[in-house]
Amino acid sequence: MIEDEDLQSLFEAPPMAEQERMVEAILFASAEPVSVVEIESRMPHGSDAAEAMVYLRKRYEGRGVSVVKIGEGWAFRTAADLGFLMQKERVEHRKLSRAAIETLAIIAYHQPATRAEIEEIRGVSVSRGTIDMLMELSWVKIGRRRMTPGRPVTFTVTQGFLDHFGLETSRDLPGVKELRESGLLDNRPAPGALDDDEANEVDQDDMFS
Amino acid sequence: MIEDEDLQSLFEAPPMAEQERMVEAILFASAEPVSVVEIESRMPHGSDAAEAMVYLRKRYEGRGVSVVKIGEGWAFRTAADLGFLMQKERVEHRKLSRAAIETLAIIAYHQPATRAEIEEIRGVSVSRGTIDMLMELSWVKIGRRRMTPGRPVTFTVTQGFLDHFGLETSRDLPGVKELRESGLLDNRPAPGALDDDEANEVDQDDMFS
């Protein structure tokens, strides 16, 4: 026969220490960041993954691995000061071209950014391969279409991008605040381009008019 | 100017707490179980990976993941009681086909085993696909060539195999006789076939001696 107490405990969330262990196990098992919502969905009913995460983060402070936030997700990552031990795990990345690096930065700082906007900033046309490559690296994805004539697609950076560069959100991009304050992230139309919206996506020559 | 103390510290092993962090990071980032020898070879001169491992294991006792020994290597593993948390994402569970599991078993018990030997034991030919699949699963690998005419390749099981089946070494596999005595087998031998079995047992012991 089940006692009342036992019955109740069946529907009660496990103790916080236990929940912390569960979050730890789930995060450890995954190479990719996992969202709190997803973690919680895998834990017993009534668990509070966000609270458990606070304890877990604290526990791993200063350890060889730590809990980091990446966009909406959480993951364990090795401490950056121990990178020298990891020669063997190091993945050789193809060196990115200057065009690719600049395009990536422009998308990150100006997102969502259309191709025309990237081209206007760089002053040259963006080759198809450049954006394809950034998408292949899973650093850039297609965002919503811009509601301007021609409804151009926009590009944004991904969680994989944040993960790769150790950023919690794109608000943490280096120097983004200063850039915004100095107006360098504004989409400033060229003078005289009053019918800008229309001209915007037409072609590259427009960026100089 | 470098102080004596600083100079000395350049040649001194890092503090044990630091070594523990290093072992933690290496185990975490490594794709396979890592031996103490290898860990130590990656750490600064004078480090004692074995000692650091003792502290690390202690630290993870009762946590959501633990440090376990697999074959000669060490790795992080989800605590056994939290396995249920990993269930949800396993998309498709499948048992190995009979041909595959038999082939695998024969390789495990008889390794190194040639294809001809496997066929002889199974009494049917082994299709290429079966061994390919076992190799793809990283449970079987190609061993040394047998120094007999034709120099056939042999197959052996891998660390991944031991890992999957929870074995420390392939010597831990129980013998047929043991299996039968413990009542694990539903197949009863035909009467009078006992001698035969005994003979087999001997063969098998030879393999591991």
Next chain:
Amino acid sequence: MPDDFVSDLQEEDTKSRRLAEALVVDVDGFEGPLDLLLTLSRTQKVDLRKVSILELAEQYLLFVEEAKRLRIELAADYLVMAAWLAFLKSRLLLPADPEDEGPSGEEMAAHLAFQLERLEAMRRSAARLMARDQLGRDFFARGQAEGVSRKRTIRYTSTLLDLMQAYAQTKTRDDFEPLSMKRDAIFTTEQALERMKKLIGHAIEWGDLMQYLPEAWRIDPQKRRSATASTFAAALELVKEGQLEMRQSDVFARIDLRKRTLS
């Protein structure tokens, strides 16, 4: 400001010319006209905010002229920029025409200065971004992710018990010899495939599938059935590999095959 510059122009001319020549050699190294302008602006050795756009326009036009003199073909966008800068220059130098509706020279110059500053800011940001600690280089993810995978992978869940039972069964199979399967009436697909591979080289004309059955397997109905099935399966395999073509004119009609010709 423009006046100061005009007076200096002669003196600067040789210097700029030399610079322009050096740049011409490198024209492929520039990522478009804006990039070239940014590089030229650095030769003014002032804060980008204080750069003289007029001087910059001069430098650029000089560069284009040099390129022409050296018969180096410039991409169209460099020439478009040159035309625009020539226009800007005239606007900056000539008094504004009150009739003119377009933007003033100063507005145009200010926008160009903004573009240059923005491009440089993005360059700097890109460099700072790449200088960050990076995943897989400075910090690392779990090397051995466990079971948790969003990929649609098949996970084999055979246990040690399965393994041991399988082994024991193979070991006891000998005891049950009468129960073991009779394989002698079976022509395997692998055998058929091997046989077909040897034969298809000659199959230039369409020919009946049945003629590919081994002689010894054509009489006994059981054997014939097995050989037909495996030969058919092998033929399909070869079609998949692109070595063979098959056709059947009607349901249950005979199946013809021939070697696939490279057309």
